[in-house]
């Protein structure tokens with residue numbers, strides 16, 4: 001749910017990175033943080049375990065500039081991917097405007113991807129959202145690893161509805177901004193429709 | 196969609212700032228924030244520049260969300276007030292009108308009793324303002340979104356954001 005403030009002329013939108021444990025959600029945000037100019041970003045907050053697994057969420061506020069005199073802000077969140085953190089994942093999805101599903105391209109993670117995607121659909125539904133009606137894209141991450149499945153295979157398993165998809169290597173940053181831009185754009189186009 | 200876009204207009208923004216400005220004085224607070232339940236800062240008064248307000252808003256909302264989850268687990272609807280006591284500064288966090296979070300930061304120049312009392316009164320006023328705001332945006336939505344600033348944006352506008 002975006003927040004439009006006519007008084008301060010700001011628009012805030014919430015983007016959630018979803019996906020199985022260790023797929024690279026936090027790494028996506030870290031890369032965006034590193035590569036964004038000081039004046040365009042706020043502090044990145046990571047509520048993580050001692051082993052750097054996301055415990056509750058990562059948060060990165062970006063302020064991208066103005067459209068028609070309105071400051072346009074995006075709040076990026078990641079969920080904790082580990083299965084047993086489901087209650088927290090539900091909370092993070094509240095008020096979401098757009099979703100990036102980060103898939104782990106490694107063959108041995110395909111079941112985890114499918115399970116997480118299913119979980120996303122269910123958790124959204126509980127909040128009254130329909131994934132097919134939300135701004136939603138998929139990122140196939142970890143393309144650099146030798147055990148990566150082909151994009152065709154991944155698409156067949158994870159993207160039956162043909163939403164925009166991007167290949168990425170979050171550690172080097174490949175595909176990270178392409179992914180973010182694409183989802184941001186979908187959100188703004190959605191806003192434009194004034195739904 | 197389950198929760199429509201929250202819209203803030205000048206008139207209500209001023210009313211809100213008046214209420215929390217008064218609360219700041221009456222409760223002897225250091226700073227007061229209003230935060231949307233989704234973690235977006237609505238407004239703040241007092242020594243706001245001392246704080247990273249964006250982070251504060253997001254963590255407050257996370258905190259409320261987490262305790263709300265706990266409440267449900269034990270069969271409560273929600274915990275409408277949270278209080279965090281520090282060595283110098285204290286945080287009083289409460290839910291206003293079911294959807295907005297009021298954060299009051301105060302030190303030993305005030306007291307929990309005073310803050311609680313004043314917050315109660317201000318909450319009622321704030322609830323009314325937010326109710327009106329909701330009605331107003333619903334009405335505008337029904338009439339069509341002609342005053343919506345994004346109605347005319349172009350692909351170029353969007354692309355320019357990322358250049």
Ligand SMILES: Nc1nc2c(ncn2[C@@H]2O[C@H](COP(=O)(O)OP(=O)(O)OP(=O)(O)O)[C@@H](O)[C@H]2O)c(=O)[nH]1
Nearest residue numbers: 021022023024025026027054080081142169170171
């Ligand atoms: N080789 C390779 N490693 C990656 C890539 N992206 C992330 N990683 C590594 O994968 C590990 C997990 O990444 P995180 O970003 O913490 O994963 P996460 O999705 O946030 O995991 P949770 O917080 O548990 O949900 C880290 O060691 C990253 O360096 C990638 O594209 N290629």
Ligand SMILES: [Mg+2]
Nearest residue numbers: 025026053054
């Ligand atoms: Mg993480």
